Amino acid sequence: MMRAWYLVREALTNLRVYRGSVAIGIVTTAFALACFGVFLLLYLNLHNLAGSLQRGIDVVVYLNPDAPEQTVAEVRRRLREEPAAVTVSVVSKAQALREFRDAFPDDALFLGEMGDNPLPVSFVVTVSPGFQTPESVSAFAERVEGFPGVAHVRYHQDWIDTLALVVSYFEFGAVVIGVILAVATVTIVGNTVHLSLQARREEIEILRLIGATGRFIAVPHVIEGAMLGAVGGGLALALLKGAFEFLRFELYASGWFDGLERILTFFPDPVSLLLVLAGMALGCGGSVFSIMGLIKTRQG
Amino acid sequence: MIRLFHVSKFYGRCSALHDVTFHIDKGEKVILAGPSGAGKTTLLRVIFGAEVPDEGQILVQNRNVARLRGVDIPYLRRTMGFVPQNFQLLPQKTVYDNVVLPLIIQGVKRREARKRVGASLKAVGVEHKQAVRAGALSAGEQQRVCIARAIVNRPVLLLADEPTGNLDEALADEIAALLRTIHAQGTTVLLATHNQRVMAQMQGRVLHLRAGRIVSDSDARAGAA
Numbered sequence: 001m002m003r004a005w006y007l008v009r010e011a012l013t014n015l016r017v018y019r020g021s022v023a024i025g026i027v028t029t030a031f032a033l034a035c036f037g038v039f040l041l042l043y044l045n046l047h048n049l050a051g052s053l054q055r056g057i058d059v060v061v062y063l064n065p066d067a068p069e070q071t072v073a074e075v076r077r078r079l080r081e082e083p084a085a086v087t088v089s090v091v092s093k094a095q096a097l098r099e100f101r102d103a104f105p106d107d108a109l110f111l112g113e114m115g116d117n118p119l120p121v122s123f124v125v126t127v128s129p130g131f132q133t134p135e136s137v138s139a140f141a142e143r144v145e146g147f148p149g150v151a152h153v154r155y156h157q158d159w160i161d162t163l164a165l166v167v168s169y170f171e172f173g174a175v176v177i178g179v180i181l182a183v184a185t186v187t188i189v190g191n192t193v194h195l196s197l198q199a200r201r202e203e204i205e206i207l208r209l210i211g212a213t214g215r216f217i218a219v220p221h222v223i224e225g226a227m228l229g230a231v232g233g234g235l236a237l238a239l240l241k242g243a244f245e246f247l248r249f250e251l252y253a254s255g256w257f258d259g260l261e262r263i264l265t266f267f268p269d270p271v272s273l274l275l276v277l278a279g280m281a282l283g284c285g286g287s288v289f290s291i292m293g294l295i296k297t298r299q300g
Numbered sequence: 301m302i303r304l305f306h307v308s309k310f311y312g313r314c315s316a317l318h319d320v321t322f323h324i325d326k327g328e329k330v331i332l333a334g335p336s337g338a339g340k341t342t343l344l345r346v347i348f349g350a351e352v353p354d355e356g357q358i359l360v361q362n363r364n365v366a367r368l369r370g371v372d373i374p375y376l377r378r379t380m381g382f383v384p385q386n387f388q389l390l391p392q393k394t395v396y397d398n399v400v401l402p403l404i405i406q407g408v409k410r411r412e413a414r415k416r417v418g419a420s421l422k423a424v425g426v427e428h429k430q431a432v433r434a435g436a437l438s439a440g441e442q443q444r445v446c447i448a449r450a451i452v453n454r455p456v457l458l459l460a461d462e463p464t465g466n467l468d469e470a471l472a473d474e475i476a477a478l479l480r481t482i483h484a485q486g487t488t489v490l491l492a493t494h495n496q497r498v499m500a501q502m503q504g505r506v507l508h509l510r511a512g513r514i515v516s517d518s519d520a521r522a523g524a525a
Contacts, residue, residue: 002410206388210402210449211378213371 007216011223018192018199022228025192029232030239032181032188033279037240037267039177043170044271045264050163059137061123061144062152065093071149072121078147079123084131084140091122120151134161182282189228189286193221197291214291222287229283233276241266301326301457301488302347307356309342309512316342317353318512324490326456329483329504332492339512340492344461347490348382349373361456378406381450381487385462387442391435395426395445398434402453420448424478440471444478451482458482460491464498476501 015022063075072090079088091099096119100107125144127137141153197204207217244266251264267275302324309317317339324330332340345351346358349365358365363376389398399420403413421427424444429437434445443463450458460479464472476498483489483504493499499506508516 002413003404003407006404202388203390206390207401207405208374209377209382209384209388210405211374211453212405213374216374216405 003216007219008223010220011227014200014220014224015227018195021192021195022224025189025228026232026235028188029185029229029279029282030235032185033233033236033275033282034239036174036178036181037236037275038243039170039174040271040275041240041244041267043167043174044267046163046167046170048265049263050167059125059127059141059144059153059155061125061147061150062154063121063123063149064151065118065120067121067149075147075149076123079125079144082125082140082144084128084136085125086128087126089124091124093117093119093121096120096122134164185229185232185279185282186286186289189225189283190290191286192228193225193287194290197221218288218291221291222284225283225285225287226280227283229279229281229286230276231279232283233279236279237267237272237275301328301361302490303357303359304347305357305359307343307346307353307358309339309346309351309353315512317346320356320512320514322507322514322517324488326488327483327486329480329489329502330491331499331502331504331506332490332509333494333499333506334509335494338494338509340494340509341461342512343509344382344459344490344492348380348459349376374405378402378453379456381447381453381455381458383443383446383450383458383460383463385465387439387446387466389434389442389445389449391433393434394431395421395434395437396430398445399449399452402449406453408453416452416454417448420452421445423451423481424448439466440474443467443471443475447475447478447482451487455487457488457490460489460493462493462495463491464493464495469497472498473501 061075061079063072067075076088076090079085094117097117100119127140131137131140137155141155144150145153204217244264248264266272304320304322307317307320308315320339320343332343334340342351346353347360347365349360349368353366356366360376361379365376368376390401396417399417400413403416408416417430418427421430424447426437426441426444426448429441429445434442437445443466447460447463450460458479463479464475467475472495479489479491480502489504491498491502491504506516506518507514
């Protein structure tokens with residue numbers, strides 16, 4: 001107990017005595033983690049956006065304009081038997097015309113001049129959650145296109161594919177930037193602890209003289225690194241939250257992207273905690289990195 | 301307690317120790333004498349495990365120090381006390397915090413540690429300075445605290461490297477008397493000094509070192525070992 005208290009007290013003393021270099025370490029750690037956090041936030045929100053678009057996928061099945069009632073009934077029956085379809089609602093020719101007129105009032109006249117309603121019967125199919133991947137939707141659409149009487153199947157595949165590609169780029173970018181910033185953070189924290197070690201060389205020599213193991217000497221520095229990293233992580237989180245709320249407010253006030261501010265989400269609590277823990281882990285890593293040689297040496 | 305067999309240590313082409321052979325029994329009081337640069341400190345550092353000899357073997361309490369792994373050296377040191385010439389105290393910490401450190405390292409319980417620190421400080425005559433910062437003490441007091449730290453874990457072997465080197469005659473006499481008392485209580489003492497006065501006061505076996513060689517041993521039996 002006395003030993004544990006001593007080790008923690010030493011770590012706190014280090015933080016207090018070398019507060020200048022510790023402050024630099026905290027700020028640089030926070031900056032590095034905040035940069036990574038920005039990327040992570042972008043990724044998270046794009047991922048969420050892609051997910052919500054996937055969840056809202058409706059596949060529209062257009063029949064040939066001259067498809068008889070029997071064909072309409074047959075296609076409806078087959079769609080309902082599809083495991084990928086949750087709901088199948090029919091849009092009759094008359095309903096389609098009404099919707100067209102509502103949506104494009106200027107072109108309605110043109111449709112009227114064409115005599116018979118040229119719009120086809122269509123089905124709006126809501127895809128079941130288990131089939132909401134781009135591959136499943138695509139396979140489903142291809143299958144339906146083969147039904148007799150079906151003229152065309154439409155869904156927002158291009159858009160979804162592009163978004164999925166962007167998300168995957170962000171995923172890759174987050175990993176690359178994460179690794180680079182992790183190395184930078186480890187180096188920064190390592191240097192901070194190294195400075196403290198250099199300043200305490202005589203003390204370390206004394207500790208060796210009286211039988212301290214490398215681990216005993218190292219532990220306060222590892223605790224110091226962990227504390228530094230955790231504070232850096234917390235600061236990064238606070239910076240990100242502040243910037244995020246500011247951006248959301250500005251979006252709302254400007255009215256440029258109506259409703260976007262409601263879609264944007266900050267890190268959930270477990271991810272926030274992970275960011276602080278990541279700071280801690282990086283801090284520990286930096287300390288271990290800088291004192292590795294010290295633990296191995298035999299000199300006293 | 302300590303056995304050296306043909307120990308040599310080189311720094312580049314310079315020989316710090318050359319074919320040193322002797323042994324020290326448990327409870328002995330031995331003075332390593334010789335001028336500066338004779339190899340006294342190197343010899344103590346080799347016994348202490350701070351230096352690895354280039355040739356020969358060193359047995360300390362039946363453990364071959366030359367072959368000990370780096371991670372095992374601290375555990376060897378916990379069985380010894382070491383008094384360096386330049387005190388090597390933590391000046392910002394109190395006397396108590398300095399002396400209790402070896403006990404913290406060994407995981408001794410707080411109450412027991414307090415008792416042992418009190419006893420050690422009393423033995424060296426500075427128990428009233430417990431709460432004073434080590435850096436605020438006089439040279440003589442610092443050396444006493446250093447000795448208290450060396451004996452607080454009740455070592456079987458006490459190594460002292462010129463412990464009176466920075467002290468005036470009166471203080472040197474006090475430290476010599478203190479080391480004699482510690483020896484009288486059963487601790488094996490190996491003291492390196494070039495101070496003739498201290499050597500005379502210690503009244504122990506004298507090993508003379510010159511240019512890294514043992515040139516005389518007042519105990520003929522040990523010299524022949």
